[in-house]
Amino acid sequence: MTALSGALPKRKRIRYARTTGREKIEIAALAGPAVLIFVSFVIFPVVMALRYGLYKWKGFGEPTDFVGLQNYVIILQDPLFHQALLHNGMIVVLSLLMQGPIALLLALLINRKLRFRSVIRVLLFVPYVISEVISGTGWGLMLQTNGAVDELMRSIGLGWAVQEWLSDPKIAIWSLMVILTWKFVGFSVILFLAGMQGIPDELSEAARVDGASFWQIQRRIILPLLGPTIRIWGFLTIIGCLQVFDLVYIIWGQYISATAGTSTMATYMAQNGRLSGNFGYGNAVAVVIFLISMTVALLYQRFILNRDTEGAITEGGK
Amino acid sequence: MATTKTAAKRKPLVSWVEGRRFVNPIIYLIAIVVVAANLAPAAFIIVGGFKSNSEMTVDPAGLPGEWRWSNYLYVLQSSSFWQQMGNSLFVAVITTFGVVSLGLMASFVLARYRFRGSNALYSLFAAGLMFPLTVAITPLYTLVKTLGLVNNLWGIIIPQIAFGLPMTIIILVPFLRAIPREIEEAALVDGCSRLGFFWQMVLRLSVPGVITVGIMTFVNSWNSYMLPLFILMDEENFTVPLGVQSFHSAYSQDTAMVLAYTSLSMLPALIFFSLFERRIVGGLTGAVKG
Numbered sequence: 224m225t226a227l228s229g230a231l232p233k234r235k236r237i238r239y240a241r242t243t244g245r246e247k248i249e250i251a252a253l254a255g256p257a258v259l260i261f262v263s264f265v266i267f268p269v270v271m272a273l274r275y276g277l278y279k280w281k282g283f284g285e286p287t288d289f290v291g292l293q294n295y296v297i298i299l300q301d302p303l304f305h306q307a308l309l310h311n312g313m314i315v316v317l318s319l320l321m322q323g324p325i326a327l328l329l330a331l332l333i334n335r336k337l338r339f340r341s342v343i344r345v346l347l348f349v350p351y352v353i354s355e356v357i358s359g360t361g362w363g364l365m366l367q368t369n370g371a372v373d374e375l376m377r378s379i380g381l382g383w384a385v386q387e388w389l390s391d392p393k394i395a396i397w398s399l400m401v402i403l404t405w406k407f408v409g410f411s412v413i414l415f416l417a418g419m420q421g422i423p424d425e426l427s428e429a430a431r432v433d434g435a436s437f438w439q440i441q442r443r444i445i446l447p448l449l450g451p452t453i454r455i456w457g458f459l460t461i462i463g464c465l466q467v468f469d470l471v472y473i474i475w476g477q478y479i480s481a482t483a484g485t486s487t488m489a490t491y492m493a494q495n496g497r498l499s500g501n502f503g504y505g506n507a508v509a510v511v512i513f514l515i516s517m518t519v520a521l522l523y524q525r526f527i528l529n530r531d532t533e534g535a536i537t538e539g540g541k
Numbered sequence: 542m543a544t545t546k547t548a549a550k551r552k553p554l555v556s557w558v559e560g561r562r563f564v565n566p567i568i569y570l571i572a573i574v575v576v577a578a579n580l581a582p583a584a585f586i587i588v589g590g591f592k593s594n595s596e597m598t599v600d601p602a603g604l605p606g607e608w609r610w611s612n613y614l615y616v617l618q619s620s621s622f623w624q625q626m627g628n629s630l631f632v633a634v635i636t637t638f639g640v641v642s643l644g645l646m647a648s649f650v651l652a653r654y655r656f657r658g659s660n661a662l663y664s665l666f667a668a669g670l671m672f673p674l675t676v677a678i679t680p681l682y683t684l685v686k687t688l689g690l691v692n693n694l695w696g697i698i699i700p701q702i703a704f705g706l707p708m709t710i711i712i713l714v715p716f717l718r719a720i721p722r723e724i725e726e727a728a729l730v731d732g733c734s735r736l737g738f739f740w741q742m743v744l745r746l747s748v749p750g751v752i753t754v755g756i757m758t759f760v761n762s763w764n765s766y767m768l769p770l771f772i773l774m775d776e777e778n779f780t781v782p783l784g785v786q787s788f789h790s791a792y793s794q795d796t797a798m799v800l801a802y803t804s805l806s807m808l809p810a811l812i813f814f815s816l817f818e819r820r821i822v823g824g825l826t827g828a829v830k831g
Contacts, residue, residue, distance in 0.1 A: 264700045374603075509677065
């Protein structure tokens with residue numbers, strides 16, 4: 224490029240000036256369809272939720288029964304919503320604490336020349352590929368009273384530790400955490416492995432020659448350089464955890480998730496919104512979830528992701 | 542070049558290899574335990590389909606005394622199973638095609654054109670990651686209803702394309718940006734237009750990224766539950782996840798049958814994924830590096 228710069232810039236400038244109009248058309252033609260469908264089916268509904276949330280509305284015709292912020296007042300005072308919010312918070316914190324270390328450890332262990340490495344990688348990813356409905360159905364049957372887990376525990380002499388895994392409010396959230404960890408650890412491992420592939424081998428080689436132990440290399444070289452990947456992983460995990468719906472809804476059904484102590488904001492929204500025909504209220508709940516997710520996401524980007532010059536997701540467009 | 546590099550690597554490795562020999566069995570042991578725990582639920586589902594219901598009650602964790610094919614055969618002969626497979630396939634294929642083609646065009650603009658607002662456009666799509674389907678589902682249902690697409694497979698396909706775009710664009714933009722300027726310059730000097738460059742070069746060079754997002758979109762669509770749950774009403778329009786759920790409630794006493802149905806319905810995504818697994822890691826590497 225620099226070698227050509229003596230001749231090119233002039234020609235380039237002329238060409239750019241000439242083709243601006245044409246370029247505009249190209250930009251519009253190429254990006255237009257994506258922008259159109261994205262704005263109408265992602266942005267527009269969220270904006271409409273702001274409006275619908277101000278009405279008492281059963282979903283037929285135009286909303287007319289304007290109630291102002293009353294829906295929001297009800298949401299913020301409803302103990303069931305407080306519970307759901309608390310559960311989401313627990314899911315976020317526990318997911319970070321459980322999945323992060325497990326996935327990092329696994330990724331560090333697998334990130335080397337292992338026999339069967341690619342097989343191990345595929346198998347680790349299996350739970351992520353199995354749909355939530357299937358995972359939920361399978362785990363629900365395994366964890367039910369006198370199900371496979373209970374029987375297995377009894378057969379190895381742990382019968383005393385058998386619990387009501389799904390219906391005891393103290394236990395159920397932990398069952399959910401085990402299932403979520405099972406489902407998403409594979410994805411985290413793959414993400415970390417992908418990040419590790421970007422770390423030059425020469426660095427660990429050099430440290431190894433200097434006599435560094437395996438764990439020293441991981442702690443001093445790999446982990447710090449994996450920082451950007453870990454931060455993006457954290458972002459994806461937090462946002463995902465605030466949206467948890469499918470697994471809870473399938474295993475605990477729409478009604479008992481609250482009594483079993485596993486309800487989330489999304490199951491609260493489904494149950495009190497569309498399923499009970501209160502569309503105004505459901506939209507207001509959607510807005511609350513959106514505001515919470517966005518606040519968390521912005522804070523995360525501001526204070527954590529922006530530490531990377533390269534890694535921040537929304538900075539990539541520069 | 543490659544041989545000298547490995548030769549240079551090999552020498553300091555000698556002492557290391559001895560260390561590794563000591564560690565390796567432990568690592569293999571951990572890997573086996575983790576993989577076993579990972580696969581246990583899938584194994585439970587698949588094996589359960591071969592059992593009788595009394596075995597399911599008496600000995601839920603054990604192997605069947607006799608491997609029965611009857612549950613699987615029954616499911617394979619039911620027309621609703623194939624109908625749901627067909628629906629899911631239709632939705633997944635069209636969604637994948639839509640996400641990849643629209644996402645690739647938009648990513649090309651974001652990666653290769655300089656124009657005012659390109660940063661804002663990128664941020665707009667990236668912000669889409671912040672509101673997944675869950676947040677928008679209630680108003681989205683209202684919108685789909687207004688368009689008359691409730692209980693219609695297109696009522697799932699179009700929103701899925703829209704919600705698939707952010708991830709696609711975030712993964713594809715670095716790919717397209719990595720195509721050296723020189724190639725584009727050369728194409729332009731040879732009289733190729735920017736669009737011609739897109740058709741002739743970019744499509745071919747971005748194949749790895751496209752395959753990554755294609756697989757992710759396909760698997761996501763195949764597994765998606767919440768949107769079909771809100772949009773689809775009639776059994777004949779159900780996709781596989783809804784079918785599994787309705788089959789489960791219809792045959793709630795016949796656990797072994799439910800498990801046979803469930804294991805057959807997870808096969809396509811698993812096969813599809815294992816064929817292309819390598820590509821996913823490759824694509825994510827590009828995205829994570831930024």
